[in-house]
Amino acid sequence: MPGEFDLIQRYFTRPNRRDDVALAVGDDCALLTVPAGQLLAVSTDTLIAGVHFPVDTAPYDIGWKALAVNLSDLAAMGAQPAWATLAITLPEFNHPWLQAFSAGLFALAEPHKLALVGGDTTRGPLSITITVHGFVPAPQALRRDAAQVGDVVAVTGTLGDAGRALAHALGQSPITDQTDAEWLLARLNRPSPRLAAALALRGIGHAAIDISDGLLQDLQHVLNRSGVGAALQMESLPLSAALRRQTTTEQQAVELALGSGDDYELCVTIPAARWPQAQAAVNACGVTLTRIGRITATPGLALDWNGAAFMPTQRGYDHFKDSQSHVDQANSNQLNSHLKERS
CATH class of the missing domain: 3.90.650.10 (PurM-like C-terminal domain)
Incomplete structure (x- = not known):
């Protein structure tokens, strides 16, 4: 069974395609650059099994929706998505579940050029917390x-x-x-x-x-x-x-x-x-x-x-x-x- 860092590397590490990300997944902190003249918009949402979605929801859909609800907050501010962090609590290691979950997450992230830059994994009842960051010109929020x-x-x-x-x-x-x-x-x-x-x-x-x-x-x-x-x-x-x-x-x-x-x-x-x-x-x-x-x-x-x-x-x-x-x-x-x- 893979350990925590193997899990992060296998399912949640993707090549960095953003110039404003100096350092992403794999260190104690991400190192990021906010463009001049932009405000940083930040939002966090948590989804809990049996509270925000039925427990038998497909993992691909859970991954998609966990990110979608956060991107929707950026939309409400008129902000352009940039980065996200993911904290996920899992009851057990389940390869097919994690593979489908991460596929749903990145299927929504990639069209919006959103980079996953960090997070955490723990063991316990299923819950997903995502924090998103985006940019918006101050007068246009x-x-x-x-x-x-x-x-x-x-x-x-x-x-x-x-x-x-x-x-x-x-x-x-x-x-x-x-x-x-x-x-x-x-x-x-x-x-x-x-x-x-x-x-x-x-x-x-x-x-x-x-x-x-x-x-x-x-x-x-x-x-x-x-x-x-x-x-x-x-x-x-x-x-x-x-x-x-x-x-x-x-x-x-x-x-x-x-x-x-x-x-x-x-x-x-x-x-x-x-x-x-x-x-x-x-x-x-x-x-x-x-x-x-x-x-x-x-x-x-x-x-x-x-x-x-x-x-x-x-x-x-x-x-x-x-x-x-x-x-x-x-x-x-x-x-x-x-x-x-x-x-």
């Missing part, structure tokens, strides 16, 4: 505290897909159509960080956040930091064809779009005068950008559906307010009414 009254509120892609896939993965609300199941599960297990869209919004957008815990909860963070409110139109929420087919009512689809997490789309606020420019810039990246509301002076979130006030049953997930795991809580709370109607 998309900060949570920058939303302004009158801004358009918009989201990339479609919402609610990962929540529907989770219900299927947990066996609570199976999807019988194989094409829809595969597409929705890919949205859950291999999300696409919206880095190109974020870079296109540099100098155009005001504020941004990635949607990890549900649109309503994540947007509320922006409103709290910016001291503003928002009015959203439910009929404008972008819903995929697969989600519409795999829910029995439009309200179920809307509830998933508002309250389920793991879509890793971006929610952005954009000056109204620059909305056409922003939409065109994001569309040019092959990503949709949909206007769903506006920023208001009145604090809080006002939800409207075809002229009537709408009250959702869930507003997202919080690790310390909710006693259950992310997976279990999504199953029992975010999707509860949906699953009852489909059973």
